[in-house]
Each structure stands twice: as C-alpha cells, then as structure tokens.
Amino acid sequence: MKVTIEDIAKVASVSVSTVSRVLNNKKYVSEDTRKKVLEVVKELDYRPDNIARSMITKRTNTIGLVIPDLTNPFYAETSKVIVDVAREYGFSTIICNTDNQSGLRQEEYIDTLQQKRVDGIIFGSVRTKEQSLNKLNAADIPYITYHRRLEEDDSNFVVSDDINGIYNAVEYLASLGHQHIGYISGPRCFSTSTERLRGFLKARKDFSIKSDPQLIKDGGYSEEQAWEATQELLELKIRPTAILAANDLMALSALDCCLSFDLSVPDDISIMGYDDITLSSHARINLTTVSVKPKIMAKKATKLFIEKKLKKSEEKAIQVTLEPKLTIRKTTASKSN
Amino acid sequence: MKVTIEDIAKVASVSVSTVSRVLNNKKYVSEDTRKKVLEVVKELDYRPDNIARSMITKRTNTIGLVIPDLTNPFYAETSKVIVDVAREYGFSTIICNTDNQSGLRQEEYIDTLQQKRVDGIIFGSVRTKEQSLNKLNAADIPYITYHRRLEEDDSNFVVSDDINGIYNAVEYLASLGHQHIGYISGPRCFSTSTERLRGFLKARKDFSIKSDPQLIKDGGYSEEQAWEATQELLELKIRPTAILAANDLMALSALDCCLSFDLSVPDDISIMGYDDITLSSHARINLTTVSVKPKIMAKKATKLFIEKKLKKSEEKAIQVTLEPKLTIRKTTASKSN
DNA sequence: CTGTTAGCGCTTTCAT
DNA sequence: ATGAAAGCGCTAACAG
Numbered sequence: 001m002k003v004t005i006e007d008i009a010k011v012a013s014v015s016v017s018t019v020s021r022v023l024n025n026k027k028y029v030s031e032d033t034r035k036k037v038l039e040v041v042k043e044l045d046y047r048p049d050n051i052a053r054s055m056i057t058k059r060t061n062t063i064g065l066v067i068p069d070l071t072n073p074f075y076a077e078t079s080k081v082i083v084d085v086a087r088e089y090g091f092s093t094i095i096c097n098t099d100n101q102s103g104l105r106q107e108e109y110i111d112t113l114q115q116k117r118v119d120g121i122i123f124g125s126v127r128t129k130e131q132s133l134n135k136l137n138a139a140d141i142p143y144i145t146y147h148r149r150l151e152e153d154d155s156n157f158v159v160s161d162d163i164n165g166i167y168n169a170v171e172y173l174a175s176l177g178h179q180h181i182g183y184i185s186g187p188r189c190f191s192t193s194t195e196r197l198r199g200f201l202k203a204r205k206d207f208s209i210k211s212d213p214q215l216i217k218d219g220g221y222s223e224e225q226a227w228e229a230t231q232e233l234l235e236l237k238i239r240p241t242a243i244l245a246a247n248d249l250m251a252l253s254a255l256d257c258c259l260s261f262d263l264s265v266p267d268d269i270s271i272m273g274y275d276d277i278t279l280s281s282h283a284r285i286n287l288t289t290v291s292v293k294p295k296i297m298a299k300k301a302t303k304l305f306i307e308k309k310l311k312k313s314e315e316k317a318i319q320v321t322l323e324p325k326l327t328i329r330k331t332t333a334s335k336s337n
Numbered sequence: 338m339k340v341t342i343e344d345i346a347k348v349a350s351v352s353v354s355t356v357s358r359v360l361n362n363k364k365y366v367s368e369d370t371r372k373k374v375l376e377v378v379k380e381l382d383y384r385p386d387n388i389a390r391s392m393i394t395k396r397t398n399t400i401g402l403v404i405p406d407l408t409n410p411f412y413a414e415t416s417k418v419i420v421d422v423a424r425e426y427g428f429s430t431i432i433c434n435t436d437n438q439s440g441l442r443q444e445e446y447i448d449t450l451q452q453k454r455v456d457g458i459i460f461g462s463v464r465t466k467e468q469s470l471n472k473l474n475a476a477d478i479p480y481i482t483y484h485r486r487l488e489e490d491d492s493n494f495v496v497s498d499d500i501n502g503i504y505n506a507v508e509y510l511a512s513l514g515h516q517h518i519g520y521i522s523g524p525r526c527f528s529t530s531t532e533r534l535r536g537f538l539k540a541r542k543d544f545s546i547k548s549d550p551q552l553i554k555d556g557g558y559s560e561e562q563a564w565e566a567t568q569e570l571l572e573l574k575i576r577p578t579a580i581l582a583a584n585d586l587m588a589l590s591a592l593d594c595c596l597s598f599d600l601s602v603p604d605d606i607s608i609m610g611y612d613d614i615t616l617s618s619h620a621r622i623n624l625t626t627v628s629v630k631p632k633i634m635a636k637k638a639t640k641l642f643i644e645k646k647l648k649k650s651e652e653k654a655i656q657v658t659l660e661p662k663l664t665i666r667k668t669t670a671s672k673s674n
Numbered sequence: 675c676t677g678t679t680a681g682c683g684c685t686t687t688c689a690t
Numbered sequence: 691a692t693g694a695a696a697g698c699g700c701t702a703a704c705a706g
Contacts, residue, residue, distance in 0.1 A: 006682055015693040020685060028691055045475075050452045051397065052683035054388045055698045061432070062453070070417040071615070072468040073408075083434045092449060094399070095432045097420050112429060115387045116399070138382075217373050256621050278408070284621075341699055352677040359700060363675050389699035392682045678705080683698105690693080 003046040011143045014041040014155035023048060050060035054117065063310075064113035066096045067107060067124035072249060073277045075124055078146065078298035081124060085302040091310075094118060098125075107132040113147075114139055119310050122301065126150055127189040142309040144318060146301035147294075149191045156309070156318040158301035160292035162192055165324035166199030166244070169290050171274055172326055173242045175206035178270060181209055182233035184219035184226055184250050193221075196246045196274065215240060219250040226250035230257035241269060248273035248289055249282045255287070255331065266333035276327055286330040297322055340383040349377040360385060391454065400647075403433045403443060404461035408613045409586065412461055415483070415635035419459060422639040428647075431455060435462075435646045444469040449478055457647050459638065463487055464526040479646040481655060483638035484631075486528045493646070493655040495638035497629035499529055502661035503536030503581070504543075506609055506627050509663055510579045511544035514672035515607065518546055519570035519577035521556035521563055521587050530558075533583045533611065552577060556587040563587030567594035571606075578606060585610035585617045585626055592624070592668065603670035613664055619674035623667035634659055 005023070009016045014033055021029045022037040029037075040046075055059045065082055067075045086093045094116065096109040110132055113121055115191050121136065121143040128151045136143050140165065144156035173181055186193035197216075204211055214236060217229035227244060230253065233240055243258075245251035251273025255265060263269050266288075273280060276291035300320060308314045339555065342360070346353045350372055358366045359374040366374075377383075378546060392399045402419055404412045416432065423430045431453065433446040447469055450458055457478040465488045473480050481493035510518055520537050520649035534553075541548055551573060554566035567590065570577055580595075582588035588610025592602060600606050603625075610617060613628035638656060645651045 002683090005685095006683080016684080017686080017694080018692060021692085024685080032692060033691080047452055048450065049454065049683055051388055051391045051454050052698090053393055053685075055683075056685045056699095058698085060388065070407075070420065071410075071413045073413075076408045076410075076413040080434055081433075083407065083432055084436070087434075087446075092433075095416075095427045096429075097417055097418055097424075099421070109382070115384055116429060117386065117388050155573045256619075259621065282593075283594065306587060339699090342701095343699080353699095354678080354701080355676060358676085361701080365675060370676085386699055389682090390701075392684095392699075394702045395682085678703105680701105680703085681701085682700090685696105685698090686693090689694085690691100 001192060003044045004049075004051075005046075008037065008040045008044055008046050011044065012037045031281040032318065053260065058117075059074065059119055059187050060117050061090055062092045062094060062116065063306075064094050064096060064109070064116075064118045064121040065124070066098060066109055066113075068098050068100045070095070070097050073279050074147075074247070074249065074275055074294055077123060077278055078294050081295045081298040083303045085299055086306070089306045089311075091119070091306065110135060114141060120144070120221045120305060122146065122305060124148075125190070128191050128194070129189075142305070142313070144301055144305040144309070146297055147192065151191075154317050156305065158297055158318070158320040158322065159191070160297065160322045160324045162195035162324075163199035163202065165274060165290040165292065166196045166246075167203040168324075168326050169244055169274065170200060170203030170209065171207060171269065172328070172331070173244065173272065174203075174209060176242075176332065178240075178242040179208075179210050179335075180212075180238060180240040180242070181215065182230075182236075182243040182252065183216045184229045184233075184243065184245040185216060186219065186221040186246045190221075193246060200244070212238075219253075220243060220252065221247060221251060223253040226253040227257045230254040234258070234261050234263070239269075242272065242332070243269065244272045244274075245276055248275045248277045248287060251287055251331075252279070252285065255285070267336060270335075272332055283328070288329045288332040289327050290324045292322060292324045293326040338353045339386075341386075342383075343575055345374065345377045345381055345383050348381065349374050350533075363484050375526065394446050395454070398427055399431060399453065400456045400643075401431050401446070401453075401455045401458040402461070403434055403446055403450075403458060405434060405435050405437045407432070407434050409585070410616050411484075411586065411612055411631055412616055415461060415631050417489035418632045418635040419639045421641055421654065423643070426643045426648075428456070428643065447472060451478060457481070457642060459483065459642060461485075465478070465528050465531070467578045479642070479650070481642040481646070482631070483634055484529065488528075491654050493642065494599055495634055495641065495657040495659065496528070497634065497661045498657045499661075500536035502538065502611060502627040502629065503533045503583075504540040505661075505663050506544065506581055506611065507537060507540035508544060509665070510581065510607065510609065511540075511546060513579075513607065515577075515579040515668065516545075516547050516672075517549075517575060517579070518552065518575040519547065519567075519573075519580040520553045521566045521570075521580065521582040522553060523556065523558040523583045523587075527558075529665070531585060537581070549575075554636045556582060556590075558584060560586060560590040563590040564594045567591040571595070571598050576606075579609065579669070580606065581611075583611055585612045585614045585624060587625055588626065588668075589616070589622065592622070604673060607669040607672075609669055618666070623670040625666045626664050627660060627661045628664040629661045
C-alpha cells in the first residue's frame with residue numbers, strides 16, 4: 001500500500017496537519033516535531049501525491065508545450081531549452097506535437113491540456129488568427145507564444161524582429177551586388193511569414209532590387225516545398241544570383257537543390273537563411289543567416305512566462321521583440337559575373 | 338467559477354452519478370437522460386477535471402519519457418513517434434531531458450514522475466546497471482526501455498540486435514577488401530556500446546581483420562569526442578581504410594573530420610554508421626549504415642508498452658530484439674590501392 | 675435504470 | 691505550536 005500523510009502522522013504521533021506543515025515548509029512547527037516528522041518521512045520513504053495536492057491547490061506544476069514538429073531542428077532545440085528551464089523552476093512539461101495539422105490536432109491538445117489542468121501553455125507556433133485559443137482565455141489558462149505571434153495586441157509573446165531581420169539580410173545581399181534575389185517565403189497564416197515578407201518587400205524597394213513577382217515563391221516552411229521553389233527559381237530565364245529563404249530549414253533545402261543543379265555555393269549563387277538553428281553553423285554547412293538565437297528566445301519566453309504569469313500573475317502582457325543579428329558565414333559572396 | 342459535475346447534475350435534474358455514468362459511457366443510462374445530460378454538458382461547456390478523476394481511478398493517462406538529449410536526431414525522431422503513438426492511445430507524455438548527466442538528473446526526474454503519478458515510463462537510454470529504477474519497481478510503476486537495455490533479464494525492452502548488426506557491417510566492409518578498420522565505440526556503460534563492440538570483435542576474428550588495439554577508440558557517443566577519435570585514427574601510422582562508428586551521429590562527425598583532412602569519402606576512406614537516423618539518408622549525406630529503423634523501434638516499444646502494461650498489466654516481460662538491416666549508401670566503397 | 679454516500683490524499687481554515 | 695474537520699471534483703459501491 002502507498003504511504004500517505006496519515007501513515008506518517010500516526011508513526012510520528014502528530015496530526016496530519018502538522019505533517020502537511022512540515023512538508024510545505026510552513027511556519028509554526030517546532031524544530032523538534034519538524035525533525036521527528038522528517039525522520040519518519042525518510043524512514044517510510046514517503047513521497048507526496050501531487051495529484052491530491054493539485055486537487056486543493058489548483059496548481060499542477062506542469063506546463064504544456066505545443067509545437068508543430070519535434071524533429072524540426074528549430075523546435076527540437078527550443079523544446080529542449082524550454083523543458084530544461086521549466087524543470088529548473090519545478091515545472092514538468094507535457095509535449096504536444098501538432099504535426100502541422102494545426103487546426104484539429106492543436107485544438108484536441110488544448111482540450112487535453114486544459115483537462116489535465118496545466119498551469120500554462122507555451123506555443124511554438126500559432127497562426128496569426130487562432131480561434132482555439134479563446135478557450136484558454138475563457139478557462140483563464142495563461143499562455144505565451146514564441147517565434148510566432150497572434151494578431152491580438154494583448155497577447156504574450158517573445159519573437160524576433162522579423163521585418164528588420166530580413167531587411168538587413170537583403171541590404172547585405174544588395175551590398176554584395178545582388179540584384180536578382182529569389183525569396184522563398186512561408187505560409188501566409190504565420191506572423192513570421194508575413195513579417196519577413198514585408199521586410200523583404202521594403203528592402204527590395206529601398207535597395208532597388210528587381211521586383212519580378214516570379215522571384216517570390218512559397219516554400220511552406222517545408223523542405224520538400226522549398227526544394228521545388230528553389231528549382232523553379234533556378235529554372236527562371238534570368239536566374240537569381242542569390243536566394244534568401246525565410247528560414248534555415250528551407251535554406252538548407254535550397255542549398256541541396258543548388259548542389260543537385262551542379263551549382264557551387266557561393267561561387268555560382270548565394271544562399272541565405274533565417275533563424276540560425278544550430279545545424280546552420282555546422283562546419284559542413286556554414287550557412288549565412290539571420291540569427292534570432294532560437295535558444296535564447298525560448299529561454300526568455302519560458303523564464304518570463306513562469307515568473308510573470310505562473311509564479312505571479314501580472315496583468316501586463318509579456319511582449320518581447322528580439323533584435324536578430326546578421327550572421328555571415330560561407331554560403332554568400334559577391335555577385336560573380 | 339468552474340463548472341462541475343454537480344452543476345450539470347442540478348441543471349439536468351439528475352444525480353451526479355448519472356452524470357458520471359454518461360461521461361464515462363457506462364451502461365445503465367436511458368437514452369433520454371443520456372441525451373439530456375449531454376445537452377447540459379455542452380450548454381455549460383463543462384469539461385471533466387482529470388485531476389479529480391485521477392484521484393479515484395489512480396490513473397493519469399500520462400506517461401513519462403526519459404531521454405538524454407532532445408536535440409540528438411535519434412531522440413528527436415523517436416520522441417516524436419512516442420508522443421504521437423501515446424496520443425493515439427489517449428496518453429499525454431511528460432518529457433524529461435536528462436542531458437547525459439544520467440545519474441542525478443535522471444533520478445530527480447524519476448521522483449517527479451512518480452509524484453505526478455504517471456502510469457508508466459519509457460526510457461530511451463539506460464545504463465546497463467541502473468540503481469534508480471528499483472524505486473519504480475517498488476512503487477509498481479511499469480517501465481520499458483528502447484534502444485538500450487538493462488542487464489536484468491526480466492526487464493521490458495525493444496532493442497536492435499546490435500551484435501549481429503555490427504557483425505554484418507564488418508562483414509560488408511571486409512567484402513570490400515578493407516582489413517584496417519577503425520572502430521569508434523560508445524561508452525562502456527550502455528548495452529548498445531558493449532553489444533556493438535562485441536559484434537565488432539567477433540566479426541574481426543571471423544573475417545581476419547587487423548586487430549590492432551589502436552584501431553578501437555572511444556567516441557563517447559558524442560560528436561566532439563568522435564571527431565577526436567577520428568583524428569587519432571587518421572593520424573595512425575597505418576591509416577585505416579574504413580571507419581565504422583557505433584552510431585550515425587559519430588559517423589557524421591567522422592565524415593566531417595575526414596573532410597577536414599581533405600580526404601574524399603568514399604574514395605580515400607570509407608565511413609559507416611549505425612542506427613540510420615533520418616538525417617543519414619539525406620541527399621547531402623548518404624551515409625552507409627546499419628538501419629535499426631529508430632521510428633519503428635520507438636513505435637513498437639510504445640504500442641506494446643501501452644497495450645500490455647498500461648491497458649492490461651501482463652506479467653510477461655516485453656522483450657523484443659529487432660533485426661537491423663545493412664543499408665548501403667554512398668560513404669563506402671572498395672578499398673582503393 | 676437512477677440516486678445516495680463514502681471516500682481518494684492532501685491542504686486549509688478554525689479552534690485550541 | 692498543534693489538532694479536528696471540512697472539503698477539492700470525481701468515481702464506485704451500494705441501495706433502491
């Protein structure tokens with residue numbers, strides 16, 4: 001049979017409330033009884049039942065983490081950080097993989113998390129409009145998004161300044177003499193896609209880059225689709241001299257595609273990504289990119305969320321926009337001609 | 338205030354037990370009352386409180402997943418599968434990243450999981466001897482390991498036949514004419530390391546491969562250490578013509594290291610891995626390896642575990658050894674001379 | 675078929 | 691400083 005608080009109360013010949021006090025480090029317990037209780041606790045190898053505890057305290061010390069795909073390096077990296085930081089604060093994390101089926105799966109997960117009474121939820125991906133999150137507001141379950149954000153302006157988020165990030169990327173490419181820049185975008189429904197595209201368009205204007213609509217392709221933030229997009233770009237009558245992808249995953253795919261076209265990077269064509277996932281800095285890859293420091297973003301989101309919303313419950317929304325940093329490596333070079 | 342079963346009982350003018358019956362799809366409820374209750378449930382947007390439910394049923398529909406490093410592609414892949422399969426069966430999964438600090442962190446996590454009263458735990462990595470798991474036996478919390486196994490012969494596991502796998506790898510390399518084969522091993526404490534090494538030694542004898550002790554290095558299953566190991570192998574007076582790494586991660590590192598030595602793979606040297614993580618099949622990599630089909634392994638472990646141990650609780654241990662398959666790609670070739 | 679009641683293991687008033 | 695007792699929201703006998 002399981003050892004309960006009552007058992008140890010009996011053995012220590014005190015009341016259950018005293019035991020509870022000791023266990024929760026409350027005041028009003030004499031040193032003697034505290035010691036005695038702790039002894040019995042050890043002796044009987046008692047461990048508190050968090051379920052029963054949650055029943056009363058209404059807190060589970062558990063958070064939910066909702067991401068689209070755990071095998072995507074960006075999410076693997078950030079998930080790990082989140083799990084680690086949460087643990088430091090005494091929280092467990094239930095991981096939810098929506099598999100990009102955003103809609104259904106995500107809603108299902110939100111229901112589950114709510115029923116499990118998690119203290120809060122961290123989203124690694126939300127569409128700009130996300131109906132299903134209203135439930136959370138109604139149920140008064142706090143949540144935050146990182147990487148992407150909702151359009152509501154009272155939402156909690158930690159994101160990178162995507163407009164500026166891409167803007168700087170284009171500026172850099174322009175400075176290398178590139179005027180035909182292919183852009184591989186993400187799906188419209190995400191803030192990351194619309195913002196980055198906006199940054200691209202803005203920069204294109206400012207640096208008088210060719211504005212052929214054919215130079216903008218949707219890569220769907222997927223490797224396969226990015227490959228196809230790259231292929232289309234490479235087959236254009238006037239082939240772009242540089243390709244800028246809205247994230248590293250797609251840039252990597254573009255890199256491979258160029259290789260399959262027997263193009264040498266960066267001699268024949270420059271490739272640039274966005275995010276700076278760990279993989280990109282790898283010796284074999286060395287992708288020039290815009291670094292949003294995914295781990296730092298995730299860490300910041302988790303810390304702020306736990307501190308401001310879970311430990312306390314501040315009214316003020318957490319809204320952090322990190323300045324990304326141009327990270328020049330070896331997949332970009334001056335336009336050859 | 339939160340809607341409880343009592344509220345909906347009141348509104349539907351039935352008893353709480355009837356509501357409970359409806360919610361749990363139990364028999365002995367008339368169609369009429371069932372319908373009425375369900376209506377009220379919807380109307381009040383009631384959702385059951387799993388914490389309270391667990392209090393009685395002793396089941397949380399939650400499992401723990403303990404792995405060393407979520408960013409290691411092997412674990413990212415398998416974790417995703419596990420989370421997905423668990424979800425299909427109605428289980429949530431709490432993810433625990435031990436960060437290779439195996440000892441402490443793992444024990445801490447086991448405690449937490451136990452207190453959270455998870456229904457079971459899946460381990461992606463255990464040392465051959467693992468003290469901390471005794472607690473689980475004592476607490477009667479079922480667990481299974483995949484990939485690696487404990488030495489206890491009544492433990493649950495799904496692993497690959499590591500001896501045979503490496504044996505076949507060596508046989509293959511021998512058939513290509515390689516006699517100087519460098520082997521990069523993992524740390525002694527894991528079954529994967531000892532078994533694979535055993536397979537290597539066995540094959541080395543059977544196929545009369547050179548048995549210089551210098552040809553065996555410890556790569557610690559880490560990229561950095563594998564890099565160093567490779568370096569040492571390449572600097573040997575008689576440089577091996579092939580390097581076999583005990584896992585893909587280290588093989589990838591070896592690949593990079595060879596490149597930095599300006600060696601062409603497979604023309605100058607053959608490289609082979611073990612596991613067949615998704616990355617290895619990538620066009621840019623194309624690593625010859627021994628495929629243990631990590632996803633299938635993880636899926637099988639999760640399914641069997643949930644079905645045999647969580648849904649039922651069969652006495653008989655789950656012990657599955659999968660036959661790995663030689664997967665020849667482009668990092669191996671006949672010995673050049 | 676339906677309702678009543680007794681807990682699950684713990685925290686938390688409220689007394690003492 | 692300590693104890694008694696009242697629940698948290700739900701399920702599971704047990705009675706009808």
